Amino acid sequence: MLDRILITNDDGIDAPGLEVLERIAGELAHEVWVVAPEHDQSGVSHAVSLHHPIRVSERGLRRYGITGTPGDCAVMGACHLMPEAPQLLLSGVNRGANLGLETVFSGTVGGAMTGMLLGIPSIALSQAWTDRAHVRWENAAALGADVVRRLLAIGWSAATCLNVNFPDRPAEDVGPLTLARQGPGLIQGLRVETRTDPRALTYHWISFRRGPRDQGSESDVEALHAGKIVVTPLRYDRTDEEAYAMLAKVLPR
Template sequence: MDPYTPLFDRVLLTNDDGISAPGLAALEAIATKLAREVWVVAPAHDQSGVSHAISIHHPLRVETLGERRFAVQGTPGDCVVLALQHLMPHKPTLILSGVNRGANLGVETAFSGTVGAAMAGMLLGVPSIALSQAFTKGQPVKWATVEALGVDVLARVAQADWAAGSCLNINFPDVEPAACKGTQYTSQGTGRLNGIQVTGQQDPRNVEYFWLNMSRTESFDEEGTETHGVFNGYVTVTPLTFERTAQAVLDCLK
């Protein structure tokens, strides 16, 4: 397939790192090769960690930055809702969320605003995909990897019948494009998140305040999970749903 042949009439882009994030610029470069019309509705500021949140206790303010480009004083979920229900005259064919700075793996996806935006799109009936680029702390993020591989990966998954009951979580490995080993279709697994730490400090008026910080293990999941795939040089594609029932526990309770 010619990668420059538009597959989609209209694509909505959002993220959780904010409208000025380099990952969103990388996603725009990908989307313009796949869609006839690209819309950007993204948070005005970094909203990492807000998960699926939508704002119901304060008004949302929208700034028009250009044709089909808007910054929202709200969450990624707010952006999706505003785009679909108010800003766009016609619903998009596809929603792309990202590209997140850092992988979204395992249970950490429950906190991810990138994944949350995709799940908001799924809730509103639009095929939705979250994209993330893994990186190593202290080293530059390899945005060139997702830009080089993203068009082909999205073109291939677009042909599969996954959108009726799921969204996709795609992670790109922290390797140069030529070193990527291919694409794996994976389960979520546990991931690397193993705790959330609290650090207390005092402001100049001696009033205590707190920072929350996620901690991660160096161990990796078993083969077939997205964590194992990403850290072995593969692009991973994981279908996610809202269904979280622990069936074995339910059976025990019954």
């Protein structure tokens, strides 16, 4: 058992996935510290609040709501609210998978990335769904603690966080924990939808365009669609080695 785990999410402190994560963390540590956004922060990536103050509301023993992002929560928890640094940060359990390009936008992954930046071993966890109204939270709840234990036993680089996705399958059909690469995912672009309110004023929604793409045989999308629990190591370094090698032929280093 660990002494202390810090957990956060991007769906908000009242989200069902956070309740699942509390149960998972409770199987792994003597103390579970919950520091989560007061409101939904999906899509905020690694953002931290530099231009407005952060307010904290105490929601119970070692449980806090933050007027900020998952990144803010990681910083506030590890650097301010907890008397001693956490030995592990868990972010999730997200409502919906975080795969491919979606990891760039994900607040759940962003929370784990921020934990990594603070030197804390960090894991993002997400539960895939087909029907948003019927998310199989029981998969993450039943399997999450064992998955985290196995990953902790293996260990990983301090410059890496882990991204775990649970498939939308009946529990008896869930496959093994499988290593996968980050594929391109299902995002094909962004779009703007313009609408008109009752006062004849226009407003806009930004949303993703999604559709099938060639994922490759070792991708996170393909492994999850095959019913496996998928883990992908992620890092901040986004250097494209192929492009770097091409540019290095003509540009000084």
